[in-house]
Amino acid sequence: MNYETIIYDSLEKGIVKITLNQPDSRNALTQQLTKELSSAIKKADQDDNIKVIILTGSGKAFSAGGNVNEFIENTNRDVPSLHFEGRESTELFKLGRTIRTPLIASVNGPALGGGCGMVAMCHIAIASDQAKLGLTELRLGMVPFVILPWIRKAVGDRKAMELMLSADIINAEEAKLNGLIHRVVEADKLEDETMKFAKMVASYSPLATKLALDSFYTTENMNMMDAFDYLSTLRLVSFKSNDVKEGANAFLEKRTPKWTGK
Secondary structure, three states: OOOEEEEEEHHHHHEEEEEEOOOOOOOOOOOHHHHHHHHHHHHHOOOOOEEEEEEEEEEOOOOOOOOOOHHHHHHHOHHHHHHHHHHHHHHHHHHHHHOOOOOEEEEEOEEHHHHHHHHHOOOOEEEEOOOOOOOOOOHHOOOOOHHHHHHHHHHHHHHHHHHHHHHHHHEHHHHOOOOOOOOOHHHHHHHHHHHHHHHHHHHOOOHHHHHHHHHHHOOOOHHHHHHHHHHHHHHHHOOOHHHHHHHHHHHHHOOOOOOOOO
């Protein structure tokens, strides 16, 4: 796919940066941008050479959420068309649950509505101290339907309800206190701190990081006893891997491991 609304950059050490590149609209989640973003994340996840994906925005915003002009156009469209096109947005927000490559949000500015949902979807979220987040849909007579599961998972039921019904915009520090953000850094250090974290994750066994995400999400809705059984099976996969043998030998020999992802 030739991308028109995003930038796909292959960086060093198996790190890919995907930048929402519609700064004039504050990186609004248009139908085209949503489709291209889904494609880019899937492309990176399917590449065995990619170990970490960074998601960020160009200009002053991370993403202002849905495109208001498209919302207006949608009021005059038929329901079947809206249903099938809406699945693109739904598929995007399913990716945080299904991909097995660590996804890091580098929140450079406002992340509102769907943009806030993308931050909650990412496995790790690092924000500029200038970032602001919020569920502003009710201000437009709308509801944050698609992103609600991620918001609820990030902040819990009570806070999710408050964010949704108040439609308040909160700063990065408050977002961190409530679980939407993991780390807050000075604006001019965001890129460096994001890359530092990405390089750290990329330095680990790619098989181990995939198994880590698999174990986390696959056992999410299991009862505890079933989770123990599943994780015990995954442990056997890990123990019989080349990467575990290499990691143990490298530790004993006081050298940097050479991972194969197998």
